[in-house]
Amino acid sequence: MGARSTENLKEIVMSVAPLHRLYNHYSELPFSMRILYTGALCILGMGYLFGMFYLFHIYSGRDGNPLDLTYRDLVIAYTGSGKGSKIEAALRGPMSAMLPVEEANALVTWAQQGADRPTYETFIRPTIDKRCMSCHDGSNPHLSNLGGFDNIKKVTEQDTGTGFYTLVRVSHIHLFGMTFIFFIVGLVFSHAYVRPLWLKYLLIGLPFIGEAVDISSWYLVKLYHPFAWVTMTAGAVMGVCFATMWFISMYQMWIARTPAPVLHRAEGDGVIIG
Secondary structure, eight states: OHHHHHHHHHHHHHTSOOOBTTOOOGGGSOHHHHHHHHHHHHHHHHHHHHHHHHHHHHHTTTTSOTTOOOHHHHHHHHHOOSSSBHHHHHHHTTTTTSSOHHHHHHHHHHHHTTOOHHHIIIIIHHHHHHHTTTTOSSOOTTSOOOOSHHHHHHTTSBOOOSOHHHHHHHHHHHHHHHHHHHHHHHHHHTTSOOSSHHHHHHHHHHHHHHHHHHHHHHHHHHHOTTHHHHHHHHHHHHHHHHHHHHHHHHHHHHTSOOOHHHHHHHTTOOOOBO
């Protein structure tokens, strides 16, 4: 019985791609390293979820429906609504729930009537300070700075979408941040046993391609609106890859049995090539 089991194990090992000499499965790692990997994955997973909620909050509702995120929402975000001011588009869209209707209407009316300074100092500034400055104080590069008359005057101009230099600023933040996220998740996932191997390579490499395509499409949407579909697709690809690597890593680290080829190598009679 033991000999038959050994032969079956050898058949399984020979039927799959051999293990790389530098490859270590999670079961071969020190317990401390698995705890380190698990902690990193849990925190990054939480951060990714909060990021998704934040993106939905920022971009949804620009087309008038705050309950979903659509192609039209992205087009308006990057190219503008083509009518009204930036502050009006925000108050009628994603910021509609941030202040009472009468105060929002007063801000929109003031913007439509020319956004004069005396009215700002008397009636508008107290509302802005009370309702908006906790977020729009200039500390967040993703949000308009509403501190002072000169800054709020800019958002009363016609809505032309996200400015070029704002995109540049946000791009470099995302490029650095997302690269570190996918490097860490990919490094942890590299210890997973996945066959066919091309699927593993694809899951590790695709997020970086998706990141470059996603950020490039922000600028291209301004030139040709259908590139918003590229933005949505690239974001979805990154999300699927992140989730797949996360779940496979956690499952193989703590739940799944050690793969047969790894066990075979541990016995010392497996052929390992570089």
